Amino acid sequence: MIANAPDHLLSLAELSPDDLDGLLALAAEIKSDPAAHDGALRGRTILMHFTKPSTRTRLSFTAAIARLGGTTVFPAPGELQLGRGEPIRDTSRIVSCYCAAVVVRTHAHAEIEEFAWWSAVPVVNALTDLHHPCQALADVLTLRERFGSLEGLEIAYVGDGNNVAHSLIEAGALAGMHLRLACPDGYRPAAVVIDRARVVAGATGGSITVLEDPAEAVTGASAVYTDAFVSMGEDDLRDAKLAALGRYQVDDALMARARPDAVFMHCLPAHRGEEVTDDVIEGPQSIVFDQAGNRLWTAAAVLVRLLSR
Ligand code: CP
Ligand code: NVA
Numbered sequence: 001m002i003a004n005a006p007d008h009l010l011s012l013a014e015l016s017p018d019d020l021d022g023l024l025a026l027a028a029e030i031k032s033d034p035a036a037h038d039g040a041l042r043g044r045t046i047l048m049h050f051t052k053p054s055t056r057t058r059l060s061f062t063a064a065i066a067r068l069g070g071t072t073v074f075p076a077p078g079e080l081q082l083g084r085g086e087p088i089r090d091t092s093r094i095v096s097c098y099c100a101a102v103v104v105r106t107h108a109h110a111e112i113e114e115f116a117w118w119s120a121v122p123v124v125n126a127l128t129d130l131h132h133p134c135q136a137l138a139d140v141l142t143l144r145e146r147f148g149s150l151e152g153l154e155i156a157y158v159g160d161g162n163n164v165a166h167s168l169i170e171a172g173a174l175a176g177m178h179l180r181l182a183c184p185d186g187y188r189p190a191a192v193v194i195d196r197a198r199v200v201a202g203a204t205g206g207s208i209t210v211l212e213d214p215a216e217a218v219t220g221a222s223a224v225y226t227d228a229f230v231s232m233g234e235d236d237l238r239d240a241k242l243a244a245l246g247r248y249q250v251d252d253a254l255m256a257r258a259r260p261d262a263v264f265m266h267c268l269p270a271h272r273g274e275e276v277t278d279d280v281i282e283g284p285q286s287i288v289f290d291q292a293g294n295r296l297w298t299a300a301a302v303l304v305r306l307l308s309r
Pocket of ligand 1: 053056058
C-alpha cells in the first residue's frame with residue numbers, strides 16, 4: 001500500500017478473509033439498525049460514473065448514500081468532458097477535489113484501475129467486464145443469512161464464466177466455500193482469477209473446481225447460481241454464446257440434483273428461457289429478490305468502511 005493512498009474496492013482480491021467478514025458484519029448491523037450510521041456521509045458528495053445501464057447498483061448506492069446523509073451526482077456519460085476525450089487521469093484528479101468517493105461502472109477493468117491510480121478518494125467498482133464485487137458481497141450476505149455460515153458451503157455456478165462468476169469465486173475463496181463452476185470450453189473463468197483464488201482458498205479451507213458438466217457441478221450443492229449468457233456490451237457475440245451455453249440453462253431437472261434445501265441465485269437482470277426457466281426463477285427455491293434487497297446494505301457497508309478510514 002502506498003502511504004496516504006486511499007483504499008478502493010476494485011475487486012474482492014483486495015480483501016482478506018477478515019475484511020470480508022467485517023464488511024458482512026457491518027452490512028448486517030446496518031440492516032438490523034438502519035439508523036446506526038445516519039450521518040456517516042453528511043456533507044459528502046459521491047460521483048456515480050456509469051457508462052452502462054443499471055437498476056440495482058445505481059438505485060442501491062443512491063438509496064444507501066441518501067440514508068447515510070450524503071449526496072449523489074449521476075451525470076450521463078456524455079455530460080462529463082470524459083465523454084469528449086478528457087483523459088481519465090485528469091478527470092480522476094479533478095473529481096477528487098470535490099467528491100468523497102467515486103462509484104464507477106464501465107467496460108474494461110483497466111479503465112477503473114487507471115481511475116483509481118490517479119484518485120485521491122476511494123473508487124468502488126460497480127461492475128466492469130472482469131469483476132462485480134458489490135454483487136458478490138450481497139450474494140454471500142444472502143447465503144450467510146440463509147445457511148448461518150459460509151464456511152464449507154457447496155455452491156454451483158452454471159453458465160458463462162464472466163464478471164459475476166469472477167467475483168463469486170473471489171468471495172467464495174475468502175469465505176472458505178467450495179465452489180464448483182460448470183462452463184463450456186471458451187467461456188471458463190479467467191485463469192488469473194482462478195489461480196489467485198485457489199491460493200486464498202488454500203488458506204481458508206475452501207476450493208474452486210471448474211467442470212464442463214452442469215449436472216456434476218450441481219449435484220449436492222446448497223446453491224445454484226447463474227447469470228446472463230450475454231452480458232452488456234456482448235450483443236455481437238449473442239448467437240455464438242447462446243449456441244455454446246444453451247445446455248447450461250438452469251431448469252427444474254437441474255435444480256432437482258442439488259440438495260432439497262438448495263436455493264437458486266441470480267444477480268439479475270434475468271433472461272427467462274435463456275440461462276433460467278421461468279419456473280425456477282419464480283419457484284420456491286429462488287432467493288433472487290433477497291440478493292437484490294441486500295445490495296442496499298452491502299453498498300452502505302462498503303461506503304462506511306472506505307470513508308471512515
Ligand atoms: N445485478 C446488478 O448489478 O444489476 P444492475 O445491472 O441493474 O445494476
Ligand atoms: N454479467 C452481467 C451482469 C449484469 C449485472 C453483465 O455484465 O452484463
